[in-house]
Amino acid sequence: MRLILRIWRQKNRNTKGKFARYEVNDVNPDMSMLECLDVLNEDLARRGKEPVAFEHDCREGICGSCGFMINGVAHGPLSGTTVCQLTMRHFKDGEELILEPWRARAFPLVKDLAVDRNAFDRIIAAGGYISISTGSAPDGNAIPVSKERADAAMDAAQCIGCGACVAACPNASASLFTGAKITHLGLLPQGQPERDLRAVRMVTQMNLEQFGQCTNIGECVAVCPKLIPIEVIGRMNHDYIAGSMREPEAGEA
Amino acid sequence: MELHSRTPSGPIEQAWDKARFEMKLVNPANKRKHNIIVVGSGLAGASAAASLGELGYGVQCFCFQDSPRRAHSIAAQGGINAAKNYPNDGDSVYRLFYDTVKGGDFRSREANVYRLAQISVSIIDQCVAQGVPFAREYGGTLANRSFGGAQVSRTFYARGQTGQQLLLGAYQALERQIDAGRVAMFPRTEMLDLIVIDGRARGIVARNLVTGQITTYLGDAVVLATGGYGNVYYLSTNAKGSNATAIWRAYKRGALFANPCFTQIHPTCIPVSGDYQSKLTLMSESLRNDGRIWVPKTKGDKRPPNQIPAEDRDYYLERRYPSFGNLVPRDVASRNAKNVCDEGRGVGPGGLGVYLDFADAIRRLGEKVIRERYGNLFDMYERITDENPYKVPMRIYPAIHYTMGGLWVDYQLMSTIPGLFVGGEANFSDHGANRLGASALMQGLSDGYFILPYTIGNYLADNKLNSVEESSSEIRGAVAGVENNIQKLLSINGKRTVDSFHRELGKVVWEYCGMARTAAGLKHAIERIRELREEFWQDVNVPGSDADLNQSLERAGRVADFFELAELMCIDGLHRNESCGGHFREEHQTPEGEALRDDEHFSYVAAWEYRGPGNPPELQKEPLAFEYVHPSQRSYK
Ligand SMILES: Cc1cc2nc3c(=O)[nH]c(=O)nc-3n(C[C@H](O)[C@H](O)[C@H](O)COP(=O)(O)OP(=O)(O)OC[C@H]3O[C@@H](n4cnc5c(N)ncnc54)[C@H](O)[C@@H]3O)c2cc1C
Ligand code: FES
Numbered sequence: 086m087r088l089i090l091r092i093w094r095q096k097n098r099n100t101k102g103k104f105a106r107y108e109v110n111d112v113n114p115d116m117s118m119l120e121c122l123d124v125l126n127e128d129l130a131r132r133g134k135e136p137v138a139f140e141h142d143c144r145e146g147i148c149g150s151c152g153f154m155i156n157g158v159a160h161g162p163l164s165g166t167t168v169c170q171l172t173m174r175h176f177k178d179g180e181e182l183i184l185e186p187w188r189a190r191a192f193p194l195v196k197d198l199a200v201d202r203n204a205f206d207r208i209i210a211a212g213g214y215i216s217i218s219t220g221s222a223p224d225g226n227a228i229p230v231s232k233e234r235a236d237a238a239m240d241a242a243q244c245i246g247c248g249a250c251v252a253a254c255p256n257a258s259a260s261l262f263t264g265a266k267i268t269h270l271g272l273l274p275q276g277q278p279e280r281d282l283r284a285v286r287m288v289t290q291m292n293l294e295q296f297g298q299c300t301n302i303g304e305c306v307a308v309c310p311k312l313i314p315i316e317v318i319g320r321m322n323h324d325y326i327a328g329s330m331r332e333p334e335a336g337e338a
Numbered sequence: 339m340e341l342h343s344r345t346p347s348g349p350i351e352q353a354w355d356k357a358r359f360e361m362k363l364v365n366p367a368n369k370r371k372h373n374i375i376v377v378g379s380g381l382a383g384a385s386a387a388a389s390l391g392e393l394g395y396g397v398q399c400f401c402f403q404d405s406p407r408r409a410h411s412i413a414a415q416g417g418i419n420a421a422k423n424y425p426n427d428g429d430s431v432y433r434l435f436y437d438t439v440k441g442g443d444f445r446s447r448e449a450n451v452y453r454l455a456q457i458s459v460s461i462i463d464q465c466v467a468q469g470v471p472f473a474r475e476y477g478g479t480l481a482n483r484s485f486g487g488a489q490v491s492r493t494f495y496a497r498g499q500t501g502q503q504l505l506l507g508a509y510q511a512l513e514r515q516i517d518a519g520r521v522a523m524f525p526r527t528e529m530l531d532l533i534v535i536d537g538r539a540r541g542i543v544a545r546n547l548v549t550g551q552i553t554t555y556l557g558d559a560v561v562l563a564t565g566g567y568g569n570v571y572y573l574s575t576n577a578k579g580s581n582a583t584a585i586w587r588a589y590k591r592g593a594l595f596a597n598p599c600f601t602q603i604h605p606t607c608i609p610v611s612g613d614y615q616s617k618l619t620l621m622s623e624s625l626r627n628d629g630r631i632w633v634p635k636t637k638g639d640k641r642p643p644n645q646i647p648a649e650d651r652d653y654y655l656e657r658r659y660p661s662f663g664n665l666v667p668r669d670v671a672s673r674n675a676k677n678v679c680d681e682g683r684g685v686g687p688g689g690l691g692v693y694l695d696f697a698d699a700i701r702r703l704g705e706k707v708i709r710e711r712y713g714n715l716f717d718m719y720e721r722i723t724d725e726n727p728y729k730v731p732m733r734i735y736p737a738i739h740y741t742m743g744g745l746w747v748d749y750q751l752m753s754t755i756p757g758l759f760v761g762g763e764a765n766f767s768d769h770g771a772n773r774l775g776a777s778a779l780m781q782g783l784s785d786g787y788f789i790l791p792y793t794i795g796n797y798l799a800d801n802k803l804n805s806v807e808e809s810s811s812e813i814r815g816a817v818a819g820v821e822n823n824i825q826k827l828l829s830i831n832g833k834r835t836v837d838s839f840h841r842e843l844g845k846v847v848w849e850y851c852g853m854a855r856t857a858a859g860l861k862h863a864i865e866r867i868r869e870l871r872e873e874f875w876q877d878v879n880v881p882g883s884d885a886d887l888n889q890s891l892e893r894a895g896r897v898a899d900f901f902e903l904a905e906l907m908c909i910d911g912l913h914r915n916e917s918c919g920g921h922f923r924e925e926h927q928t929p930e931g932e933a934l935r936d937d938e939h940f941s942y943v944a945a946w947e948y949r950g951p952g953n954p955p956e957l958q959k960e961p962l963a964f965e966y967v968h969p970s971q972r973s974y975k
Contacts, residue, residue: 097886115611115724123616123837130835130890135882138889140404142577144617146718147502148408170721195548196887199404203525206405210517214510215469219389219787222460222467226424229478239471239496242503246407270469 086112089181092137098194114174121173138197144169146310149245153198154185159249159308167310187252190295202248204294205262211290212283213266215275228274242269243311250305256297261305263291264317267324281328285335288325339947341960344748345449350966354453358792362799369394372798373557375542377529377584379406381779382762383563384508385786391515393791398555399521402528402579407509410565410577414501415622417493418779420458425482429490431455436967437488441667442770443919444969449749450767457784462494464787468507472496484627485775493776498622498714504779529584530820532591535812539758543816550885552820554813556806559757559794562588566741566763570900572844574738575607575620581896582903585745585764593753594945594958596746596766599911602773602920603853604739605671608722609691618737619722622715623775626664628699631655633692637682643693643731654678662974669772669920670974672736676853686733695731742769746945750793751785759794761785771919824884827894832877836894839874847904851911856924860912864905871901906946916940937969
């Protein structure tokens, strides 16, 4: 296969970026999108040109490192799939693809297709955990959790923190990401003591990071590689409102 | 150099209690005065950094990814072992200990393994309390499954994403300490050298991967939890960024490297499909619980699998190992797959594959149950191969997966450099010559949550450390060394890319230091690696500058270290004139083709000491004594 790639090239945050056009000729339909970029990058490197920077690590759809827009869609056309798992057989010979980084105020650009997503880490640091220090835990079976509940918690806990939800949202909201963690921990009995505080602190941090407000558009769910359900946002809003009444001080950043 | 394992004397059941009792404690008010450097944020690093922060130490934690949550541990699929015996099927701490020593083919330190089995129980409790959503039974209790190399169900799991959930638990604990101001996190920062002053580890030299800035970080102890070196083979199941640079540079500063040739080939990975391939994808070994492995009985049988009747199939593991069947340990399963493919009975393109068939399990349990157990793995398989494993058997082939070798550590997890501790896959401890499934996660968390926080405290309380001058010659020397190396790589301007060298190196190591090894092959590999390394330093092309994000430069530094490590792996493999676990020397096998150990001559840990550039490394031996589990020929028949 042959593909034409228009890729956003930008040296760093302080310089201006622009699209560059590349042709990749030896595309094998079994390759992943990232392997296709590898082929391009090998070719660029052989010619002494700078390869395209993009994030990746596991290449198995689980670390959440990779991600960029393909023709305006976060992670490209295949539902439930990250770009590292997206094989080229989903594209047509001769097709032109536009690759751009996630664009959001809270995700400043690092280089080319790589952005800074540390705002997500700060949202977790604000309360996305259960405060249990090492060594103080009771026996694992001391707290039964029904299978349904454990499964629902797991559905939300699968989030890989890739940022596609933010990139797809016209408001650049991080509600799906934040809601997923609030739901995962909030569904479990272990998560109850801090439930109010957690929701209030995490939502407050999310707002501080300059993510936009959720207006229930649902683009986030459409691109989420882990198919996190939209219900997590409702749960976040519920816990946030309930928590704000019970823990009014927690929201003061 | 003499190696002191510092294993406590007395009954093994009490060794860890005794060691803890004998440890000196740091006064709580003094803890915050100590700065501890933790390199790595995988299971071992994140759990250590979080636990040390909880105790009140000042901690600086480093990773090369953009966030600590993305460490390679996130990709572990199948599960984590613990001797809870919840299913009441006869498990115990002793049995887990026994299985692990035997599974490691009698090349690990008994006391360490016993401690690991003891601690396994607390790990599950800790993770449950953190909110790790382990699989549950309908009654609400924790669910277990069995895993390769064991006949009891002791594996805890969170669908096929156990590593993800355990790592997120540790990451969240880490973020809690970051929020509390006790841990400072440095993502996108790569350690490039260890600072050793007066014989003690006192800090690291690291490069900010976005700005290129080289900075020194000083502390009272350094922990390396930087993962394994499987990527020396280029194609592996490891994350693309996994590398050996941190442990390799510590080796060159005086930390001994133990058993480098002990690497693990995992039997169930998706076969290679083309030259462009950048990595291999693991299909969790838990699939072997319900999947049956077979190849056609006759060579060259090209019929599609569903047209090959039962009598023309060879379920070779069930045939050769009736008691363990498809659940034999990894080294045995991998070698058997290689053998049937070498016989010409392999399936799929190139004949490098065997079937892993779920038809019987689906008939017995229904598709729904199978989907519940392995749904995400089946989806992943289909996404990559475009074949539906509910309908046609999966094709699998062995791939490099884990490295048992690593920096030598004593019972306190301290290397031969005082103050340098090593945890997780980066150290050599616990798994001997072969690791059992679901025990790396256990070891990483055992090291990080429950061992290092104690032993580092003991080291700090027991040693008076002088303050370090930023301008000392050791620090200036280390920084200059790092800077020179980077400038050298950037200035070669040769014709070949970093990846082309890495691929070529990987092929050599896979061919001669992979699933089967011979003396002649290893000698040839050593020559070839040296030639290639020389060529690398003359002809590599690293585009871009050192002043911003430069992924080619990052890879170049790692590949340069892989070249040196690859040679040491072959030297170690050549010297070990026996077969054990994952180290299969063709010259040493039983008449049935199983690994033939030589306990009389090789019952020791081979720890290699760096002797300067151009000099051969020096072998130091830590003899292994087996007082509890008596070495026998492993049998899974
Ligand atoms: C696909 C796959 C599936 C697996 N499944 C299982 C399983 O089911 N059960 C099981 O028990 N085991 C499993 N394993 C093995 C297990 O996942 C690993 O052995 C384990 O996670 C290693 O953890 P770690 O903390 O030692 O290192 P890692 O998770 O590899 O973390 C290394 C850390 O060090 C950092 N680092 C490395 N070098 C540097 C440097 N120079 N400077 C700064 N930071 C650095 C990295 O950024 C990272 O944070 C699996 C492995 C693979 C590949
Ligand atoms: S590289 Fe890890 S999710 Fe894509």
